[in-house]
Structure formats: C-alpha cells, structure tokens
Amino acid sequence: MKYIMKNNELAEKADCVCVYAFRGENVETALERDGRFIDTIFQKLCVLTLESREGAKKNQKSKRHEMSNRVEHLDKKTFQIIDTGHKRPDIQKKLIQVKTESDVASAADSAQNDPGQHPIGTEQKTIQERETNSAGPSAIGPATQNTSGIISGKSFSTDIEEFLQSLCEDVLKKLKQRKNPQVQKFIQEEYDKGVQCFTEVNKVKQIMTLSDSVCMIEVDNSDQGTGFLVFDRFILTNAHVVKNFINPGTLKLSGALKAVFNYEILRSEGNVLSVKDVIVAYSYEKDDRRRFHDFALLELEAAPDNCTELFERYKHASPPNRGGIYIVGHPNGKVKKMDPCFIIGSENQLQSINKHISENISCPYVSWGCWPYLHQNRITYDSCFFHGSSGSPVFDEHCYLIGIHSGGFHYEEEKRDRSVIEFAYSMPSIIEAIVTQVKKRSDILKLLSKFKTIRENFDLSPLEDTCGTNMPVNEEHQRDKDEKMEMDA
Known part of the structure; x- marks a missing residue:
C-alpha cells in the first residue's frame, strides 16, 4: 500500500515512524492505539517484513511477522507493512458461534437469574473497545482449515482468548436485547455518568x-x-x-x-x-x-x-x-x-x-x-x-x-x-x-x-x-x- 498513515502529508515526508507499545501486547493492538494508521491495515490481512539492506542486496525474501506477534520480540526493529492480498480469516469466528450458540443462550438465561455471577465490568469493557474501534476484530494472522475442520496457524491460548471475548460479547448483547434491568442500570451509570455530571442542576x-x-x-x-x-x-x-x-x-x-x-x-x-x-x-x-x-x-x-x-x-x-x-x-x-x-x-x-x-x-x-x-x-x-x-x-x-x-x-x-x-x-x-x-x-x-x-x-x-x-x-x-x-x- 502506498499510504498507511491517516496524515498523507506525514506519509510524504517521513520514511518511518516510531511506535510505542506495552510489553505483552501484540503488534496490531499497539498500532491501533497509536492512532496514526489507516483502518485498512486492520481490515485486510497484513503482515510485517523486516527491513534488511543486506537481504535486499542478496535478493533474499524477508521473514514475515504476523500482526498477532507480541511486541517485545520485535523491539527496536524496523518493518514494512505488507498487504498480502487476502481477506482476513473469519472462519474461526463462525465456527465458535455455531459451537457455542446453545452455551450463549444458557449463559444469558443464567445471567438474568443471577447477574452477579458474571464479570459484567469486564464484558462491558470488551464491548466498548470493539464498538468504538472501527478496525473490527483483532487480527490473528493467516489461518487455514484442514480436512477435520480445525483451525490451524494460531496458538491454543489465542483461540481460548478469542473464544472468551466472543462469548462475553454475545452474552452481553443478549442481555441488552432482553432489557435486563440490572445490566441496563450498569451501562447507564458507567458510560452516561460523565455526561450527566455536567447537566445536574445541583452541581x-x-x-x-x-x-x-x-x-x-x-x-x-x-x-x-x-x-x-x-x-x-x-x-x-x-x-x-x-x-x-x-x-x-x-x-x-x-x-x-x-x-x-x-x-x-x-x-x-x-x-x-x-x-x-x-x-x-x-x-x-x-x-x-x-x-x-x-x-x-x-x-x-x-x-x-x-x-x-x-x-x-x-x-x-x-x-x-x-x-x-x-x-x-x-x-x-x-x-x-x-x-x-x-x-x-x-x-x-x-x-x-x-x-x-x-x-x-x-x-x-x-x-x-x-x-x-x-x-x-x-x-x-x-x-x-x-x-x-x-x-x-x-x-x-x-x-x-x-x-x-x-x-x-x-x-x-x-x-x-x-x-x-x-x-x-x-x-x-x-x-x-x-x-x-x-x-x-x-x-x-x-x-x-x-x-x-x-x-x-x-x-x-x-x-x-x-x-x-x-x-x-x-x-x-x-x-x-x-x-x-x-x-x-
């Protein structure tokens, strides 16, 4: 891609930019928080290639790093962001949704009966991050499906993390649809109180x-x-x-x-x-x-x-x-x-x-x-x-x-x-x-x-x-x- 920066003038003048990140997070999360990069790199299947002058001279193919790689493994290195030309894999999300449909429904019913047993604060935070992030779901890297229908190309821990995030999102959506009064009250208090504090006559x-x-x-x-x-x-x-x-x-x-x-x-x-x-x-x-x-x-x-x-x-x-x-x-x-x-x-x-x-x-x-x-x-x-x-x-x-x-x-x-x-x-x-x-x-x-x-x-x-x-x-x-x-x- 010719431009990967939101600011085209910056893209014309700067050969590279420095991105700060927190240890333990992946590359995509760091780039999204940085805020200077266009949404396209989060919507397409993109990878990082290590800048290497010696490799270029020898016409060697640079090693590719997925956007799901943790940042500490790439510290102080310079990369290019490459569009692979492929769409982001969404097969896993579909498989998880099919697999957990009954679990989500039962979890929603259970939450209505006893909302205190679910970490609503964590779930709502996940929803807020997803809804306010126009880049869509986090990139995990290239994934393939083998003959048994199991997704490969990602670690087991990443699969579990995505599963839990998807489950939290679906549970809360169902709770909102059913107008659970306690959840509605939490959402109103947590995200509307900032606006309310400026409109209360007493204050x-x-x-x-x-x-x-x-x-x-x-x-x-x-x-x-x-x-x-x-x-x-x-x-x-x-x-x-x-x-x-x-x-x-x-x-x-x-x-x-x-x-x-x-x-x-x-x-x-x-x-x-x-x-x-x-x-x-x-x-x-x-x-x-x-x-x-x-x-x-x-x-x-x-x-x-x-x-x-x-x-x-x-x-x-x-x-x-x-x-x-x-x-x-x-x-x-x-x-x-x-x-x-x-x-x-x-x-x-x-x-x-x-x-x-x-x-x-x-x-x-x-x-x-x-x-x-x-x-x-x-x-x-x-x-x-x-x-x-x-x-x-x-x-x-x-x-x-x-x-x-x-x-x-x-x-x-x-x-x-x-x-x-x-x-x-x-x-x-x-x-x-x-x-x-x-x-x-x-x-x-x-x-x-x-x-x-x-x-x-x-x-x-x-x-x-x-x-x-x-x-x-x-x-x-x-x-x-x-x-x-x-x-x-």
Whole structure:
C-alpha cells in the first residue's frame, strides 16, 4: 500500500515512524492505539517484513511477522507493512458461534437469574473497545482449515482468548436485547455518568457558587492569568503567572499586582483587591519525587466578601484518572468562563496525542515530544482554556478541588491557538509544598488547621522563625527545555 498513515502529508515526508507499545501486547493492538494508521491495515490481512539492506542486496525474501506477534520480540526493529492480498480469516469466528450458540443462550438465561455471577465490568469493557474501534476484530494472522475442520496457524491460548471475548460479547448483547434491568442500570451509570455530571442542576449551582472565589490576576493593569481564594485572604495561582515580576534572589514582587473578583460582564469594574508585595509560598521546579510544581501563594490586603475558601472543597486523594471536570477561569483576560471537559487517563494519553497529531496536519509535534513531559502529578484533558487561564481551579464531577490548570502543548493553526493536550497540577503535592514553606508562619498554619482534611493529612507543626519568612527563588534549568515544548495557559 502506498499510504498507511491517516496524515498523507506525514506519509510524504517521513520514511518511518516510531511506535510505542506495552510489553505483552501484540503488534496490531499497539498500532491501533497509536492512532496514526489507516483502518485498512486492520481490515485486510497484513503482515510485517523486516527491513534488511543486506537481504535486499542478496535478493533474499524477508521473514514475515504476523500482526498477532507480541511486541517485545520485535523491539527496536524496523518493518514494512505488507498487504498480502487476502481477506482476513473469519472462519474461526463462525465456527465458535455455531459451537457455542446453545452455551450463549444458557449463559444469558443464567445471567438474568443471577447477574452477579458474571464479570459484567469486564464484558462491558470488551464491548466498548470493539464498538468504538472501527478496525473490527483483532487480527490473528493467516489461518487455514484442514480436512477435520480445525483451525490451524494460531496458538491454543489465542483461540481460548478469542473464544472468551466472543462469548462475553454475545452474552452481553443478549442481555441488552432482553432489557435486563440490572445490566441496563450498569451501562447507564458507567458510560452516561460523565455526561450527566455536567447537566445536574445541583452541581451547576455548586460550581456557580464556587466560581465567586475565582479572580483575574493583573500586573500593572495588564491581565496575566487567573487565581482563586484558597483560605482567608490568600489566593493561589501559577508561578509562571508572576515569575517575571519577582526581584532576583527574593520573593518580593516588583510590579503592582491586583486580584479582580466578579469580573463576569464585559467592561464591568469587578471587585479589585491589591496583593501584598511579598509572595508567601512559591515553587517552579521538580521536587525530590520528580513531581513538577508551578504555584504561587499570594496574600491580599483584605479578604474578599462572600467567597468560599476553596480549601473547604479539597478532598485528600490521588489525582483522578477518569471522569468529568470543571475549569473556571479568565482565558485571554476576558470575563469569567467555565469549561466542562473529561479527564484523559494516563493509559490513554499517548493515544489521544497521536490522534490529535494525525487529524491536524499543521500540528508540529510528534508523540514522544509531549508524552515524556507529562509528570506524574499532572491531570490531562482537552480544554478550550489557553492563554490567561493559568491558575484556574479544577473541580471534579463532585465539585471537589483537585488541581490548578497550568498549560498545554501549544501551536497555531491559521492564526488561532490550538493545543495537543492540556494539563493541571494536582492539589495534594501543591498543598504539601505550601505547608512545608510556611512552617515559620504560625499565623498561616493556624488558618490552615481549621480545614479538617488538611489538618489530618499534613504536618502543621510550626518551626521557629530564625531567618525570616522569605525563601530564595529556585528555578530548575530543566524548565527551560519544558517551556520550549509547553505553553503556559
């Protein structure tokens, strides 16, 4: 085949592409997850041939590898994908269906009587993967049928795996056809709850109330980013929002910072509060656990009225890997906006990046250019919040504060901003770093101690102040490389 890439322009310019895969899976699964290859190679019977210059010179026929081969056996080798000209074998599926017809019916009846005895979660996951994958059933490689009607050319374990997958698929289809109420309830809760979380009036009202705590950060009357009230008169934003206005060697601000609350109508005044010129806590580096920090805790001259302290909405837990989120901020320095979107789990990040790249010709990134920079304390998603929204609070679908929106992998397309993937830094590591830095501020520790979740999960015991409250600015050189790849939101 002349083109095997969805992006024809990439196919013209690149002689080969690198595919990342997980040990233990087969080639076809890796190529499907990669997202850059056309569906045809999964629909036809294709094989891999090893690129060998010596073999080509000697006119030797290259060894063929089936798409069902495990990836670790082919690591760091270069292949061509060859269309054999044959259709994919579907004989085995038919034989399995005929063989198990009565078993499927009896399994469905049994599941109706006792749905708990079947692993519905696993079955539904298989169905979801099959229904959302336009490539069809997994390729197993060439198969032949001998005179006894037994399929050869595949391992016994592969046959069992296919049989179980087919059985799970057929059982669940029959259960859905019979409108089993428990299965229907599971499907609705599992796959519709993401949409529902954005439509429940109660949650929308909660977010509207919490959004009153979000402000726009101005420096010398120029908008720079977003912040939010976390407790008393203290607001949190990204370090990169204010780092250009810090006097070298100190945490003292050189510009006049202001926080503008209630800026929700164009050309309205809002509630403007001044920011004290000393930063309370600040980090723009990796910690000893290789978690990147990008935050600044600022102190206002006075506490704003009628605003929720968002540390009240903090729930101490690991960063979520799925579900819906709400981001509230001031993108492009304009009126306050909200963006509901969905988390991209760590196992789906590479697929999402490759999918975006394959569908957008002007995108300059390759997958490995983004993926290594997704530190473990980052929550990833697709958002329309770009410049000016750095420092926006991120809430989960239960309206708990889980992170601070910080940036994405930016490029321009026809004079408009685009991004491959966006991210937030999760709150647990941020709060831990803040508590560590304010150990000499007993007044702040006292304010933090009123939040039960923080009091129970972080050490709030004070340290004697012998050197003042200022801490030196420590910016890691590695961040310079990161800034070439990322945009600050």
